[in-house]
Amino acid sequence: MRLSPTTIALALSTALAAAPASAQEVTLRGVSSFAEGTQFSKNFERFVEKVNQDGKGVIKINYIGGPRAVPPFEVGNAVRTRVVDIANVTGAFYTNLMPEADAFKLLDKPLAEQRRNGTLEYVNQLHNQKLNAHYLVRQFHNVPFHIYLTKKIDKPDFTGLKIRVTPVYRDIVQALGGTPITTAPGEVYTALERGVVDGYGWPVSGIFDLGWDKITKYRMEPGFYSVDVNILVNLDAWKSLTDAQRKVLTDAAAWVESLDAENVAANKAEVERQTKAGIQAIAFSPEAAKKFLEQAREVAWKSVIARAPEAGAKLRQLAGN
Numbered sequence: 063m064r065l066s067p068t069t070i071a072l073a074l075s076t077a078l079a080a081a082p083a084s085a086q087e088v089t090l091r092g093v094s095s096f097a098e099g100t101q102f103s104k105n106f107e108r109f110v111e112k113v114n115q116d117g118k119g120v121i122k123i124n125y126i127g128g129p130r131a132v133p134p135f136e137v138g139n140a141v142r143t144r145v146v147d148i149a150n151v152t153g154a155f156y157t158n159l160m161p162e163a164d165a166f167k168l169l170d171k172p173l174a175e176q177r178r179n180g181t182l183e184y185v186n187q188l189h190n191q192k193l194n195a196h197y198l199v200r201q202f203h204n205v206p207f208h209i210y211l212t213k214k215i216d217k218p219d220f221t222g223l224k225i226r227v228t229p230v231y232r233d234i235v236q237a238l239g240g241t242p243i244t245t246a247p248g249e250v251y252t253a254l255e256r257g258v259v260d261g262y263g264w265p266v267s268g269i270f271d272l273g274w275d276k277i278t279k280y281r282m283e284p285g286f287y288s289v290d291v292n293i294l295v296n297l298d299a300w301k302s303l304t305d306a307q308r309k310v311l312t313d314a315a316a317w318v319e320s321l322d323a324e325n326v327a328a329n330k331a332e333v334e335r336q337t338k339a340g341i342q343a344i345a346f347s348p349e350a351a352k353k354f355l356e357q358a359r360e361v362a363w364k365s366v367i368a369r370a371p372e373a374g375a376k377l378r379q380l381a382g383n
């Protein structure tokens with residue numbers, strides 16, 4: 063692998079940044095895989111603020127920013143190699159390093175239950191082993207995904223349609239006859255505008271952030287899967303912290319997890335805002351909707367288990383779905 067000057071500069075300044083400024087204070091370099099100030103960066107940004115406030119003199123996060131700093135699909139690797147110390151990133155963006163990450167969208171039990179039954183600990187172990195990372199917290203588990211379209215359909219059939227995907231939606235789009243086209247979120251607008259795609263996968267919230275509402279006509283119901291946006295800490299960085307420094311991060315993580323309670327109202331408000339913006343819901347019969355949800359779940363588990371047989375089976379057993 064050839065390292066670009068930027069990569070080397072980043073790595074060097076990380077080494078410096080992670081070194082204690084004084085015996086007490088450490089600075090972690092942080093990035094988000096979503097654009098600054100947008101829906102899936104917001105709570106991470108609140109987390110950074112809290113750490114910097116509560117951790118004064120103990121630990122600090124230097125928030126570099128969103129995809130302009132590190133491209134979304136490279137954030138997982140940046141954590142693994144400690145180009146960054148801490149990151150806000152969804153599992154779908156690092157399935158190349160960890161195919162099991164594609165299963166997080168299927169872990170939809172309440173987080174308290176996932177903690178009790180060992181799911182979160184197992185997910186942490188997978189991150190330790192495969193991503194050289196500590197799994198600090200999961201956010202947005204109570205937010206579903208949808209397929210948004212510029213063309214009307216009258217049944218769950220994407221034949222002839224090109225749909226923008228990430229690994230989250232790839233298998234179900236393909237199973238319904240569509241052509242999946244993978245892009246980072248930053249390329250969705252242009253792909254839609256140029257007619258390169260006829261629709262895209264995205265959570266129920268966040269489509270206004272980058273102006274997609276202007277070229278979106280329909281939202282397919284029902285919502286499916288469960289969003290995961292994770293805060294990961296490079297494992298060497300994590301291990302180098304003192305108990306007091308870890309406590310600041312862990313306490314802020316528990317707080318950010320509690321912010322998920324806001325999503326219930328936010329999801330509802332977002333649907334209303336979409337309706338006001340002229341985006342129509344496409345709903346199928348209850349039987350067709352049920353069949354779609356079952357199919358979405360089955361194709362996703364099948365795909366995960368094919369790529370990661372042991373961990374995939376274990377995750378499915380923990381998910382109980």
Ligand code: 173
Binds near residue numbers: 230
């Ligand atoms: O569509 C996406 O880019 C994606 O996979 C995702 C995952 C979690 C939150 C938002 C988007």
